Amino acid sequence: MMDLASLIAAAAPKVDTGDTAWMLAATALVLLMTPALGLFYAGLVRSKNTLNTFMMCVGAIAVAVVTWAVVGYSLAFDGSGDLIGGFGHAFLNGVDFSPRVDPLTDTPGTIPGLLFMAFQATFAILTTALVSGAVVERMRFGPFLIFAALWSVLVYAVLAHWSFGGGWLQEGGTLDFAGGVPVEMGSGFSALAAALVVGARKDYGRQALLPHNAVYVLVGAGLLWFGWFGFNGGSGFSTGNAGVLAFTNTLLTPAATLVVWFALDLIRGRKVTAIGAATAIIVGCVLITPAGGFISPGYAMLLGGLGALPCYAVIVWRPRTRVDETLDVLAAHGVAGFFGILFIGFFANISWNGVADGLLFGNAAQLGDQALAAVAAPAYAFAMTFVLLKVIGLFSPLRGSDRDEGIGMDVIHHGEEAYATGEGAILVRPESGAEGDRQVARAT
Amino acid sequence: MKLVIGIVRPERANDVLEALYRAEVRGVSISRVQGHGGELDRVETYRGTTVQVGLSDKLRFEIAVSEAFVEATITALCEGARTGEVGDGKIFVLPMERAVRIRTGEADDLAVTPVGA
Numbered sequence: 289m290m291d292l293a294s295l296i297a298a299a300a301p302k303v304d305t306g307d308t309a310w311m312l313a314a315t316a317l318v319l320l321m322t323p324a325l326g327l328f329y330a331g332l333v334r335s336k337n338t339l340n341t342f343m344m345c346v347g348a349i350a351v352a353v354v355t356w357a358v359v360g361y362s363l364a365f366d367g368s369g370d371l372i373g374g375f376g377h378a379f380l381n382g383v384d385f386s387p388r389v390d391p392l393t394d395t396p397g398t399i400p401g402l403l404f405m406a407f408q409a410t411f412a413i414l415t416t417a418l419v420s421g422a423v424v425e426r427m428r429f430g431p432f433l434i435f436a437a438l439w440s441v442l443v444y445a446v447l448a449h450w451s452f453g454g455g456w457l458q459e460g461g462t463l464d465f466a467g468g469v470p471v472e473m474g475s476g477f478s479a480l481a482a483a484l485v486v487g488a489r490k491d492y493g494r495q496a497l498l499p500h501n502a503v504y505v506l507v508g509a510g511l512l513w514f515g516w517f518g519f520n521g522g523s524g525f526s527t528g529n530a531g532v533l534a535f536t537n538t539l540l541t542p543a544a545t546l547v548v549w550f551a552l553d554l555i556r557g558r559k560v561t562a563i564g565a566a567t568a569i570i571v572g573c574v575l576i577t578p579a580g581g582f583i584s585p586g587y588a589m590l591l592g593g594l595g596a597l598p599c600y601a602v603i604v605w606r607p608r609t610r611v612d613e614t615l616d617v618l619a620a621h622g623v624a625g626f627f628g629i630l631f632i633g634f635f636a637n638i639s640w641n642g643v644a645d646g647l648l649f650g651n652a653a654q655l656g657d658q659a660l661a662a663v664a665a666p667a668y669a670f671a672m673t674f675v676l677l678k679v680i681g682l683f684s685p686l687r688g689s690d691r692d693e694g695i696g697m698d699v700i701h702h703g704e705e706a707y708a709t710g711e712g713a714i715l716v717r718p719e720s721g722a723e724g725d726r727q728v729a730r731a732t
Numbered sequence: 733m734k735l736v737i738g739i740v741r742p743e744r745a746n747d748v749l750e751a752l753y754r755a756e757v758r759g760v761s762i763s764r765v766q767g768h769g770g771e772l773d774r775v776e777t778y779r780g781t782t783v784q785v786g787l788s789d790k791l792r793f794e795i796a797v798s799e800a801f802v803e804a805t806i807t808a809l810c811e812g813a814r815t816g817e818v819g820d821g822k823i824f825v826l827p828m829e830r831a832v833r834i835r836t837g838e839a840d841d842l843a844v845t846p847v848g849a
Contacts, residue, residue: 713787
């Protein structure tokens with residue numbers, strides 16, 4: 289005879305300690321990716337904009353975690369509505385130690401729901417930060433924070449629902465392991481829209497606007513790769529086969545991308561470039577993001593090699609246009625995510641993933657499901673971001689004056705310099721509470 | 733023979749170089765300097781420490797020219813560097829005693845005339 293308490297305990301979904309341990313670590317790994325992205329981006333801009341560029345990533349952590357807890361998580365992961373989830377988990381209502389129940393399969397997970405929410409939050413942060421790459425060196429910090437807050441809900445949470453949360457793409461059979469739809473295509477095509485609305489930097493196309501610290505770029509890329517093992521490896525939500533496959537593919541694919549990128553650099557300029565290598569690491573990680581747990585290690589390497597080609601082409605072509613999509617989020621994330629999503633349609637293999645085959649293994653329908661996502665996600669991300677920034681622009685100018693841009697965003701928006709020497713700086717006495725006799729500059 | 737020194741905003745460097753090129757002034761040296769010329773101070777805060785910074789980054793052009801090029805050089809510096817705001821910089825013109833081109837030993841006007849001009 290069992291008493292009531294043990295009956296309830298037996299019926300409650302079981303949390304797996306091994307899975308939970310790994311997901312705790314994976315969540316921390318993914319959180320590291322956002323400061324790593326800040327470093328990567330900061331190295332790519334001019335020295336006078338170092339801090340502002342990094343702060344856009346820090347700002348994304350600040351606002352996207354709050355919006356995620358308030359409403360983003362609920363819109364993405366509450367219920368199986370076609371387009372959006374519900375408001376049942378708003379303010380983290382009902383998110384506790386019991387595992388989340390998948391609305392499509394009605395099976396509970398093996399990790400606490402609270403941890404599931406935290407892991408997904410780190411994705412919302414990173415994706416929001418990624419978009420900043422399109423508008424660095426000119427967008428004002430205040431409007432960026434407002435944009436980041438709204439974008440993380442209106443674009444990220446919606447796309448996450450479509451592909452992971454039980455929305456129409458997932459229900460229709462689209463495979464997206466770790467975020468080709470919401471993270472990569474979501475950020476990449478939003479970046480294109482953001483660059484168009486905010487406009488080019490004042491000196492774009494007239495002067496050489498060069499990266500000021502290639503070492504930051506390489507260190508940032510290395511830390512991003514490190515964090516990506518949690519990003520992809522954690523997207524199986526367990527220590528099972530899918531997670532192990534995605535983890536290992538996260539090693540293989542970027543290496544293949546690097547090799548092909550080196551070759552392309554050699555052909556084009558007769559030299560292998562360091563910033564090219566850092567870019568290749570990102571591109572490779574993005575390529576395997578949607579496909580990580582669905583394709584064999586061999587095809588993962590093929591994906592890395594082949595996927596380098598369109599991304600490289602867009603990176604070479606884009607600066608010749610008038611579109612100042614400054615840090616090439618479209619090429620590195622949008623195009624690579626698009627390619628990875630479609631690649632699944634050809635090379636998914638049920639003997640590796642236990643879910644579905646692709647065209648090559650006799651399931652042509654999978655390619656159709658993937659193509660649908662590859663059209664819908666970019667279209668939604670582009671259109672929504674375009675409208676969102678236009679609306680924000682009605683209330684607050686998105687960019688400062690040419691004078692402010694010339695002085696640099698660090699001094700204008702943060703009152704700090706990345707490489708301050710302190711020479712000639714006059715200490716303002718705290719007790720006086722005011723600035724000295726000499727007049728001070730304000731942002732215009 | 734004069735030494736023309738132009739102290740300008742770093743973000744105007746390309747415009748100045750382009751104006752000099754158009755004026756057929758080819759020999760320049762550039763150094764990064766910090767200076768104060770009446771523009772407004774910046775207030776910066778690092779944790780609890782607030783400072784007022786009066787020095788701004790500037791670029792210093794040094795251009796040695798023969799008499800015939802002095803006016804053209806000054807005009808080019810003004811055209812390239814002017815934004816109309818306080819802090820655009822200054823031009824100083826100094827007499828120059830001697831100049832020697834190290835490679836050939838050419839002196840004075842010959843030394844400050846570009847090769848092939």
